[in-house]
Amino acid sequence: MRILASDPVAEKGLNILREEGFIVDEKIKLSEEELIKIIPQYDALIVRSETKVTARIIEAAENLKIIGRAGVGVDNIDLAAASKKGIIVVNSPEGNTIAAAEHTIALMMALLRNIPQAHAALKAGKWLRKEFTGYELRGKTVGIIGLGRIGTAVAKRVKAFETRVIGYDPFISEERAQMLGITLMPLEELLQNADIVTMHLPLNNETRNLINRERLKLMKKSAFIINCARGGIIDEEALYEALKAGEIAGAALDVFAKEPLTESPLFELQNVIVTPHLGASTKEAQINVAIDVAREIANVLKGGLAQNAVNFPAMDKESYQRLKPYINLAEKLGNFLAQILSGGLLAAEIVYNGLAFKEETRPLTLAALKGLLDPLLMEKVNYVNAPVVAKERGIKVRETVMENGADYTNLITLKVTTEKGERIIAGTLFRNNEPRIVQIDQYRVDVVPEGYKLFVPHKDQPLMIGRVGLILGEKGINIAGMQLGRLTPGGDAVMVLSLDHPADGDSIKAIAEIPGIYEVKAVSL
Numbered sequence: 001m002r003i004l005a006s007d008p009v010a011e012k013g014l015n016i017l018r019e020e021g022f023i024v025d026e027k028i029k030l031s032e033e034e035l036i037k038i039i040p041q042y043d044a045l046i047v048r049s050e051t052k053v054t055a056r057i058i059e060a061a062e063n064l065k066i067i068g069r070a071g072v073g074v075d076n077i078d079l080a081a082a083s084k085k086g087i088i089v090v091n092s093p094e095g096n097t098i099a100a101a102e103h104t105i106a107l108m109m110a111l112l113r114n115i116p117q118a119h120a121a122l123k124a125g126k127w128l129r130k131e132f133t134g135y136e137l138r139g140k141t142v143g144i145i146g147l148g149r150i151g152t153a154v155a156k157r158v159k160a161f162e163t164r165v166i167g168y169d170p171f172i173s174e175e176r177a178q179m180l181g182i183t184l185m186p187l188e189e190l191l192q193n194a195d196i197v198t199m200h201l202p203l204n205n206e207t208r209n210l211i212n213r214e215r216l217k218l219m220k221k222s223a224f225i226i227n228c229a230r231g232g233i234i235d236e237e238a239l240y241e242a243l244k245a246g247e248i249a250g251a252a253l254d255v256f257a258k259e260p261l262t263e264s265p266l267f268e269l270q271n272v273i274v275t276p277h278l279g280a281s282t283k284e285a286q287i288n289v290a291i292d293v294a295r296e297i298a299n300v301l302k303g304g305l306a307q308n309a310v311n312f313p314a315m316d317k318e319s320y321q322r323l324k325p326y327i328n329l330a331e332k333l334g335n336f337l338a339q340i341l342s343g344g345l346l347a348a349e350i351v352y353n354g355l356a357f358k359e360e361t362r363p364l365t366l367a368a369l370k371g372l373l374d375p376l377l378m379e380k381v382n383y384v385n386a387p388v389v390a391k392e393r394g395i396k397v398r399e400t401v402m403e404n405g406a407d408y409t410n411l412i413t414l415k416v417t418t419e420k421g422e423r424i425i426a427g428t429l430f431r432n433n434e435p436r437i438v439q440i441d442q443y444r445v446d447v448v449p450e451g452y453k454l455f456v457p458h459k460d461q462p463l464m465i466g467r468v469g470l471i472l473g474e475k476g477i478n479i480a481g482m483q484l485g486r487l488t489p490g491g492d493a494v495m496v497l498s499l500d501h502p503a504d505g506d507s508i509k510a511i512a513e514i515p516g517i518y519e520v521k522a523v524s525l
């Protein structure tokens, strides 16, 4: 399999992939057109922030299974397009945290002490001291917007400078903030109170221009603002105006709405210091993220599940090990049902009973959907695009989780509604790792979801089994196992045959013609 690195990525990471037997090409600074031309050859793409992975590139990526971002922000990747095409997108969220936090501190100190300006002046032969009198960090209030990995690493570090730290992050709890020694407050209040405001949140539709003209006006005239997260979170035009008008004291920017950027009105202001997106540019961080993303890509290309997927639920190793047999079971249930369905699919409901499903069910639902949709549709359905495909086709998906309420300790039930009615399948794990189908429609069964099956609902009457066995036997198709389920003697019943070879069309037709047989469905799992 072939992997393309279209931005500079540390060799240590790429070598991991080469050692695993993958072919790795490094081609940087490609245009969109050039990428569109070559992308069909690749199974994986590794990028940093420079390559813009557009919908057009993704559309052309016939063989692409995974896009790995050697870094955190994935705003340069069209996630919706990747998800629709079933391409998993992973990032490496931890490897550059310290680099970005330290760069923020470096910018903060440089901003407060006019280091870049003084440096440039002295090199130009000017010994200026009075002009470059700065401020101390001690005693100041630092406002951190976004209290994730980098935000909290910055908080820890500025505390060592004897500052007060206030924070805004709608997704973290009061308890966590308290533990970190950060006073949480609404954004507007933070802007009014901080002497230094620093951004550590992703760029997305909600955060674009979060710091706009009105919000900049809330800041103290003496305040500084730092953006080492993403360009576009601060409105650059509004920032220019605020700095020019002296509404705030200064800004340090590592990131810009458009990159690379070599000319900007902001660059002309004395109270603005800039770096060209260097937050993650340390030797250590680049090695860390390259190794992390390489391991993730190798794992996914070899059939494993990603741990840092941004368009698939992230799971730690422990949860993955615990849920893996249930993920496989859910997929088999969907797969079985898909092969016995008739009529257009309208809705799918997945009901989880048992404590095994208390914490996480999303990967199981995606697996059930993949199993259900993949055999029914022309396009390839996987864990990533399954919900998009269902939505596009108007298939309603519902998930219900109950701690108990079933006859088994842990039970997954998949109910689907088609134009022709409802079908149900349920499964469990015996002894925690042996998958079993325990219900099909109204029948209780005990079927190992593996291999070739024949699903035959019929009337409960003598000779049914014998006649089916005879037809298969005459064709040399060995019956490896058989499960019977019935509601009442002489009423409706079902047989599920496990076969050593798939049943051929003629045998299926002959069985369907036996009086008392309602339908015959061949299932391959």
Ligand SMILES: NC(=O)C1=CN([C@@H]2O[C@H](COP(=O)(O)OP(=O)(O)OC[C@H]3O[C@@H](n4cnc5c(N)ncnc54)[C@H](O)[C@@H]3O)[C@@H](O)[C@H]2O)C=CC1
Residues within 6 Å of the ligand: 071, 072, 073, 074, 093, 096, 097, 100, 145, 146, 147, 148, 149, 150, 151, 168, 169, 170, 171, 172, 200, 201, 202, 203, 206, 207, 228, 229, 230, 254, 255, 277, 278, 279, 280, 281
């Ligand atoms: N300059 C550089 O080279 C680098 C920049 N970055 C940028 O830094 C950002 C943060 O990175 P991490 O801390 O690792 O990510 P993270 O995912 O650990 O933390 C992001 C935090 O932002 C919060 N958040 C989301 N929306 C928000 C909103 N509307 N208002 C306030 N908070 C919000 C989240 O709740 C989360 O706690 C990344 O998204 C990336 O864009 C990351 C690494 C290097």
Ligand SMILES: O=C(O)CCC(=O)C(=O)O
Residues within 6 Å of the ligand: 048, 049, 070, 071, 072, 073, 074, 096, 277, 279, 280, 281
């Ligand atoms: O790859 C880089 O150098 C940029 C890192 C970054 O911005 C990120 O990780 O979000």
